[in-house]
Amino acid sequence: MKESFGIYFEPALIMEIEQVGISSSFHSGDKIIEIGQYIKGMPLLLSGAIKILREDDNGDELLLYYLEPGDTCSMTMACCFGDTKSEIRAIAETDVELIMIPVRKMEEWISKYRSWRNFVFESYHNRLNELLLTVDGIAFKNLDQRLVDYLKKKAEITKDRNVKNTHQEIAYDLHTSRVVISRLLKKLEGLGKIELHRNHISIIDL
Template sequence: MVNELNKSFGEFFESDLIQEIAKSSSLKEFSSGTKIIEIGDYIKGMPLLISGAIKILREDNEGDELLLYYLEHGDTCSMTMACCLGDTKSEIRAVAETDIKLVMVPIKKMEDWIGKYRSWRNFVFDSYHNRLNELLHTVDSIAFMKMDERLIEYLREKSRITQAKIINNTHQEIAYDLHSSRVVISRLLKKLEQMGKISLHRNHIEIIDL
């Protein structure tokens, strides 16, 4: 585990902290599509993402989802940290966007290291700052961007996260992520295909020129 932690977090943490994380934490792997955290769960640890990507979703009163942001290699989730330290239930859903590997840090160690290691404290504060900026970007996109612009941004980000030109999502799944309807998303995807930006297939979308 030490080698994997050094590759992903060596630029943030000193060697003593890396050793402590390796001794006290557990290494977990999840396949793409797996729910890692569910809304209403009590969270007992803080994830440090070694590889892959996780999407963080919010749910409204009617059960419709909205994609908030992605976590990538070297990231953690500030909302998870807040739930851990406050001993409150999760208000987000975390789903593996790709196959992932993460290290789960126990709550007690999170609290101890904030006082013991400056690098850990800085990492936690920087993570809060980064996630807040991503949330603000999501709010701005909903408030100020048209749905076709949001869809293009979504497809670009999907392609970047998965490092592939093939998007293996149904129109309904994209609609859920963007808090829209399948009819609207299908119409906009068809328009993008007519413009030569994408190619629609039965089970996937191919990015051509976005």
């Protein structure tokens, strides 16, 4: 707990988090939050990585951003404060450990602890910037560059230059088709940027 959030929070706040927070663990691929679900608490990520996805009317997904240790999800916070259903899906990208903070404490701590208030505002700011980058990528970048950015971010998040996602999973995250992703990956391999294997993609020089 202190390793992830000690830089933000006062000792008294860390003590309260440890008293009221509910610790949970998830394996890679587990759904943590589902679309349409009422959120009863705010997750503080201790270890691992979580991907946050949005779904369109056809059931197709779009990757919005990742959460890393020390992060929380601003869209989840908004649901908690507004007592509304989740509009995002959160999936464990790697094995994950987190602490869920009850809604009543989230509101209480905003007035009680300056560090918590700053953390909430900073989280909103950071997630908004990431959403803007996602929108910019869709609006201004071609799919080739979005795929490269996706692979680089995936390697950064997992700390592994072997990306273990199928072509279909990548297509889901980038809101496109598997055929298109396979063609672009083949092109990147031809340029010597990656190597395609049966169960993973090795990043050589992106």
